[in-house]
Amino acid sequence: MLLEVKDLQVYYGAIHALHGISFDIAEGEIVTLIGANGAGKSTTLRTISGLIRPRSGQVIYKGEDITFAPAEQIVRKGISQVPEGRKIFAPLTVKENLEMGAYIIKDKAETNRLMERVFKSFPRLKERINQLGGTLSGGEQQMLATGRGMMSKPNLLLLDEPSMGLSPILVQEIFSIIKEINAQGTSILLVEQNAQMALSIAHRAYVLETGSILLSGPAKEIAENPQVKAAYLGV
Amino acid sequence: MQLQIRPKKPPIIVRPNSFLAWIGRAFMILLALVVSYILIRNLIEKPLFFVTNVINGLQLGFVYALIALGYTMVYGIVKLINFAHGDVFMVGAFVSFFAIERFDLHQWPLKIFPTMNSFIAIGIGTITTILLSMLVCVLMAVTIERVAYKPLRDAPRIAALITAIGVSFFLEYFGLLDFVFSARFIPYERPFDVVTWYISDGIHRMQSGETPPDNAIVVSNILIIIILSTLAVLLFLQFLVHRTKIGVAMRAASFDKPTARLMGIQVDQVISFTFAIGAAFAGLGGVLYAIAYPSIKTLMGVYPGLKAFVAAVLGGIGSIPGAFVGALIMGQAESMTASYISTPMRDAIAFTILILVLLVRPTGIFGEPEKEKA
Numbered sequence: 241m242l243l244e245v246k247d248l249q250v251y252y253g254a255i256h257a258l259h260g261i262s263f264d265i266a267e268g269e270i271v272t273l274i275g276a277n278g279a280g281k282s283t284t285l286r287t288i289s290g291l292i293r294p295r296s297g298q299v300i301y302k303g304e305d306i307t308f309a310p311a312e313q314i315v316r317k318g319i320s321q322v323p324e325g326r327k328i329f330a331p332l333t334v335k336e337n338l339e340m341g342a343y344i345i346k347d348k349a350e351t352n353r354l355m356e357r358v359f360k361s362f363p364r365l366k367e368r369i370n371q372l373g374g375t376l377s378g379g380e381q382q383m384l385a386t387g388r389g390m391m392s393k394p395n396l397l398l399l400d401e402p403s404m405g406l407s408p409i410l411v412q413e414i415f416s417i418i419k420e421i422n423a424q425g426t427s428i429l430l431v432e433q434n435a436q437m438a439l440s441i442a443h444r445a446y447v448l449e450t451g452s453i454l455l456s457g458p459a460k461e462i463a464e465n466p467q468v469k470a471a472y473l474g475v
Numbered sequence: 476m477q478l479q480i481r482p483k484k485p486p487i488i489v490r491p492n493s494f495l496a497w498i499g500r501a502f503m504i505l506l507a508l509v510v511s512y513i514l515i516r517n518l519i520e521k522p523l524f525f526v527t528n529v530i531n532g533l534q535l536g537f538v539y540a541l542i543a544l545g546y547t548m549v550y551g552i553v554k555l556i557n558f559a560h561g562d563v564f565m566v567g568a569f570v571s572f573f574a575i576e577r578f579d580l581h582q583w584p585l586k587i588f589p590t591m592n593s594f595i596a597i598g599i600g601t602i603t604t605i606l607l608s609m610l611v612c613v614l615m616a617v618t619i620e621r622v623a624y625k626p627l628r629d630a631p632r633i634a635a636l637i638t639a640i641g642v643s644f645f646l647e648y649f650g651l652l653d654f655v656f657s658a659r660f661i662p663y664e665r666p667f668d669v670v671t672w673y674i675s676d677g678i679h680r681m682q683s684g685e686t687p688p689d690n691a692i693v694v695s696n697i698l699i700i701i702i703l704s705t706l707a708v709l710l711f712l713q714f715l716v717h718r719t720k721i722g723v724a725m726r727a728a729s730f731d732k733p734t735a736r737l738m739g740i741q742v743d744q745v746i747s748f749t750f751a752i753g754a755a756f757a758g759l760g761g762v763l764y765a766i767a768y769p770s771i772k773t774l775m776g777v778y779p780g781l782k783a784f785v786a787a788v789l790g791g792i793g794s795i796p797g798a799f800v801g802a803l804i805m806g807q808a809e810s811m812t813a814s815y816i817s818t819p820m821r822d823a824i825a826f827t828i829l830i831l832v833l834l835v836r837p838t839g840i841f842g843e844p845e846k847e848k849a
């Protein structure tokens with residue numbers, strides 16, 4: 241297993257956000273985590289990334305316990321997160337945002353090579369290379385956020401609602417790029433509101449409800465589950 | 476994380492077209508007219524005296540800029556007004572004082588290479604002294620940050636602010652002890668001699684004891700050194716903040732710390748680095764100030780610190796160009812006030828400006844309205 245999450249309990253002060261969740265991701269997989277608003281999806285990603293600390297439980301990455309490693313170390317181990325709401329550095333240019341994505345990479349030539357790879361996926365960003373991040377459109381910001389997440393050459397990419405606020409065409413585009421990133425060897429943990437799209441590209445899925453895992457299995461099976469259909473697919 | 480229990484009280488707003496707002500506006504316009512009148516009349520009546528005042532104001536303003544940069548950079552990244560910053564400036568001056576007085580550090584090149592060109596030797600000696608002062612200031616500021624501010628990183632901002640005032644008092648009153656710096660005025664031995672020129676019909680080097688003719692403008696080597704050093708610092712900062720990885724990381728961390736951490740930016744190190752840079756400039760300012768006004772005392776950092784703080788607010792706190800422009804304005808305001816209003820008013824003018832800025836444009840010249848970020 242690339243990543244194993246074991247019995248994670250997370251609190252925000254008195255609020256019990258994760259009630260002991262466990263799941264795993266194998267090398268090369270796309271795993272999706274779906275669930276309603278407030279289910280704890282973003283909390284799960286933030287805990288894996290080291291931004292918040294669980295009260296108990298474990299996060300094991302490539303056999304190493306990283307539960308309490310700080311965020312700036314976790315990205316060095318190969319886990320990169322594209323946070324919810326894009327979180328572009330508004331006063332930095334597109335280029336500078338991407339350079340920050342490659343902050344852990346010391347080699348300048350390597351950074352440039354990675355940047356070219358991002359521009360191949362998102363040619364629009366190249367046209368706007370010197371524009372300030374804060375002045376990009378929502379869709380462009382999402383491209384930038386995704387590109388920035390790829391800049392650290394992660395083994396595991398955590399994506400938090402990459403389709404939020406995008407037009408249907410852009411959603412298609414982003415999802416095909418996610419598949420492409422995966423095909424090039426990056427494992428992906430995908431958090432989505434758009435369950436249909438997520439289930440269509442994922443290998444496996446977990447359904448999260450108020451801090452607990454309700455269902456899990458191959459994405460196709462989950463998509464056929466009557467409960468899921470009723471609650472998340474609007475069928 | 477705080478739970479908001481009571482709804483926020485709506486702020487008291489003077490509506491833009493109310494009677495009060497018009498009175499306020501009329502008052503500001505009147506004030507601007509009076510100030511312009513005084514300045515223009517003096518410029519016409521005694522232009523040379525006016526230019527001399529501008530030069531004095533420049534000298535002050537450029538020193539204030541060195542301090543204001545630290546205020547504004549630290550505020551930019553940790554949203555803290557580091558009130559101990561003026562005392563770092565003072566320590567810079569004292570370190571150079573001891574280095575010169577006790578150890579003749581400014582003369583080391585001549586001692587080791589007696590045949591050296593004395594101009595170069597003094598230059599190297601002075602730079603060594605300045606670098607030592609900057610280094611001590613850096614170590615001190617980084618220690619202060621680690622010990623006093625870092626534990627309060629997630630506490631409400633007011634806690635860190637009060638701590639900063641406490642650190643400032645600690646440094647001042649510790650320095651006032653007899654076996655530290657004492658409360659006396661201490662004559663400062665300059666590492667090099669002051670050379671002044673007067674410009675009337677051509678440039679003349681002034682001999683000691685000579686008084687310049689009435690129609691002359693006087694310029695000193697210290698003024699030139701202060702201006703050049705500050706400009707060099709500004710260029711360096713511009714380069715640092717826009718062209719280096721750590722500089723871009725500083726801006727990223729100023730904007731959004733959790734996301735900066737997701738990128739692998741070691742935010743704590745970046746913050747330390749910011750304090751270090753600010754302290755280095757304050758230390759440089761302290762030495763230059765002591766050379767320009769060669770009498771030092773433990774509380775010498777209080778007023779320059781406060782004025783630089785006002786300069787940073789005036790320029791728009793968090794903005795580097797703002798700190799520079801604000802400092803130049805503060806320098807002029809002080810020098811003009813001292814000459815045309817009254818000498819004791821020179822310190823009060825800073826607070827007058829602070830009040831006016833907060834009334835008219837709280838975000839300062841270059842500042843943008845602050846957005847609350849999660």
Ligand SMILES: Nc1ncnc2c1ncn2[C@@H]1O[C@H](COP(=O)(O)OP(=O)(O)OP(=O)(O)O)[C@@H](O)[C@H]1O
Nearest residue numbers: 252255257275276277278279280281282283284476
């Ligand atoms: N900083 C916080 N302080 C207090 N409670 C929080 C905080 N962040 C999240 N929560 C709570 O934790 C629970 C899980 O939140 P989380 O953001 O993980 O949900 P989510 O599944 O990502 O939802 P969404 O789909 O709306 O993004 C919610 O009830 C939320 O209110």
Ligand SMILES: [Mg+2]
Nearest residue numbers: 281282283324
């Ligand atoms: Mg979320």
